[in-house]
Amino acid sequence: MEKRFEKVEYMNVYGTDSQKVIVEGEILLPEMKPDALKVLQTDSEVLITNVEILNDRVIVQGEIEFKVIYLSSDPQRKVVSVSSSAEFSKTFDILGVRPTMAYEVKDDLIYTFCSLLSPRKLSAKAIAEITVLIKAPATVEYLADIEEDSIKYLKEKISISNPRTMTEEISKREILEIPQGKPSIREILRCFARLSDRNIKFDRKKMTFDLKVDLKTLYSPDIGQNPIEMVEHEVLIQHYSELPDSPDDVEPVVKFYIKSFRVLPKTDEIGELRRIEYDITIEAEITFHAVKTIEPIVDAYSTAYEIKDSKKLLSIEQFVGKARHMHLLKDTITLPIEPEQVFSVSGRIEVDVIKPEKNKVNVKGVAVIFLIYLSKDQQDIIKNTTSQIPFDLKLDLEGVEETDRTFANIEIENISFSIISTSEIELRIHLAIEVWIKRALSKEILSDLELVEEIKKEEERLASVYIYTVQKGDTLWKVAKKYRTTVEKIIDFNQIEKEEIVPGQKLLIVK
Numbered sequence: 422m423e424k425r426f427e428k429v430e431y432m433n434v435y436g437t438d439s440q441k442v443i444v445e446g447e448i449l450l451p452e453m454k455p456d457a458l459k460v461l462q463t464d465s466e467v468l469i470t471n472v473e474i475l476n477d478r479v480i481v482q483g484e485i486e487f488k489v490i491y492l493s494s495d496p497q498r499k500v501v502s503v504s505s506s507a508e509f510s511k512t513f514d515i516l517g518v519r520p521t522m523a524y525e526v527k528d529d530l531i532y533t534f535c536s537l538l539s540p541r542k543l544s545a546k547a548i549a550e551i552t553v554l555i556k557a558p559a560t561v562e563y564l565a566d567i568e569e570d571s572i573k574y575l576k577e578k579i580s581i582s583n584p585r586t587m588t589e590e591i592s593k594r595e596i597l598e599i600p601q602g603k604p605s606i607r608e609i610l611r612c613f614a615r616l617s618d619r620n621i622k623f624d625r626k627k628m629t630f631d632l633k634v635d636l637k638t639l640y641s642p643d644i645g646q647n648p649i650e651m652v653e654h655e656v657l658i659q660h661y662s663e664l665p666d667s668p669d670d671v672e673p674v675v676k677f678y679i680k681s682f683r684v685l686p687k688t689d690e691i692g693e694l695r696r697i698e699y700d701i702t703i704e705a706e707i708t709f710h711a712v713k714t715i716e717p718i719v720d721a722y723s724t725a726y727e728i729k730d731s732k733k734l735l736s737i738e739q740f741v742g743k744a745r746h747m748h749l750l751k752d753t754i755t756l757p758i759e760p761e762q763v764f765s766v767s768g769r770i771e772v773d774v775i776k777p778e779k780n781k782v783n784v785k786g787v788a789v790i791f792l793i794y795l796s797k798d799q800q801d802i803i804k805n806t807t808s809q810i811p812f813d814l815k816l817d818l819e820g821v822e823e824t825d826r827t828f829a830n831i832e833i834e835n836i837s838f839s840i841i842s843t844s845e846i847e848l849r850i851h852l853a854i855e856v857w858i859k860r861a862l863s864k865e866i867l868s869d870l871e872l873v874e875e876i877k878k879e880e881e882r883l884a885s886v887y888i889y890t891v892q893k894g895d896t897l898w899k900v901a902k903k904y905r906t907t908v909e910k911i912i913d914f915n916q917i918e919k920e921e922i923v924p925g926q927k928l929l930i931v932k
Contacts, residue, residue: 422567478512479524485507486505533546561733581712596696682699730867732866759844764794773787782816790836826858890925
């Protein structure tokens with residue numbers, strides 16, 4: 422008997438787990454900040470600071486940074502911002518992981534809220550979901566071919582996508598002017614950065630990125646009638662990247678993250694704070710899913726010999742596909758007090774469900790919209806409201822199965838509004854949704870096979886012709902193996918046109 426072996430390198434997935442992290446704490450206002458009268462807006466950001474892989478355990482440490490805008494109680498009714506962070510640590514028990522293995526950690530902010538406890542103290546709470554994936558490169562040798570007349574074997578095509586990921590940092594620093602007619606800056610309260618446009622060109626070993634970042638900066642003015650102002654800017658970024666290790670025939674999957682974002686007020690020629698310096702760093706995660714197809718032997722038997730086979734478990738994660746979708750949410754909200762002027766409309770996404778279905782991905786969540794406005798109530802002139810707009814989307818993606826793993830990145834690309842009556846505002850939220858699908862596959866394959874001994878005539882069944890009733894889960898291969906015959910003989914004697922059998926079907930088995 423002649424045997425041929427082959428080797429394959431792949432990324433072995435050892436385990437994944439998701440857990441929710443709840444962070445609660447108190448924010449004490451710094452001495453230089455005025456007393457708080459009312460919380461106007463709360464936002465949070467999850468930062469992973471350290472990941473430690475131990476034997477059978479993964480410890481993820483991080484912090485949640487709270488960013489709060491509040492109305493102060495001083496006579497000028499100044500609007501002020503304050504930031505604070507709370508640390509967390511979460512342990513994931515994943516059997517089989519070792520310190521040398523690689524990991525992926527994904528964080529999703531689910532909920533955040535801040536309320537006033539006293540003029541100098543705020544209560545803050547946030548809930549985030551942390552997902553950990555552990556994997557490591559592995560090599561397996563498998564049985565690819567056997568030359569022996571009595572051996573019948575079954576092969577299966579398996580596609581293995583070995584992801585090769587590289588990161589590219591794209592930085593941009595730009596100083597932009599406050600438009601004429603707007604007052605100068607006393608304090609920057611909050612700045613929102615959205616990657617609103619991306620154009621990627623891939624040409625062999627080179628990538629070109631054309632990006633546009635939309636910026637909305639909320640600030641407290643130095644002087645002026647309004648206690649709060651907002652300016653909008655856009656920053657265009659062009660970046661070139663050489664990719665010497667990229668495969669020639671594989672298009673990359675690129676994910677963008679705003680890794681860091683700093684905003685500083687700057688003086689103009691006459692010393693007034695009428696400029697804003699934006700320092701932006703975007704991380705591009707570039708992944709090439711080079712797909713290799715192997716055909717290992719997954720089962721075998723002999724019509725003349727007892728055999729002994731050895732099997733190995735192949736555990737891989739296959740890349741199924743990706744999709745990008747734009748969606749417009751619309752909603753009309755009613756304000757309790759008639760607005761004089763709307764200062765700020767911002768928001769965040771809270772995802773409830775990312776569920777794969779047959780050829781679709783179901784995404785559910787809410788867009789949490791914060792609105793700060795000037796009311797006509799002179800006793801309570803600065804007002805705020807929070808609105809939750811649900812969305813339930815089904816994205817078409819060919820090849821998706823219900824058991825696949827899904828990843829989604831949902832961003833608010835733009836928010837616009839129209840005042841449609843004295844107290845009603847129509848909101849338009851443009852969502853940019855990116856979905857990636859991966860599939861976990863575990864398959865036993867033959868690593869070796871040996872002939873043990875020849876089957877003796879007296880050990881064979883006395884009959885050489887049988888009538889077999891097909892059971893649920895049967896295949897022609899399973900029936901042929903059971904009776905040590907061949908699939909071809911069963912097809913020939915039963916005049917089967919298609920290699921399909923159904924429960925209850927009678928088969929004539931001739932050995």
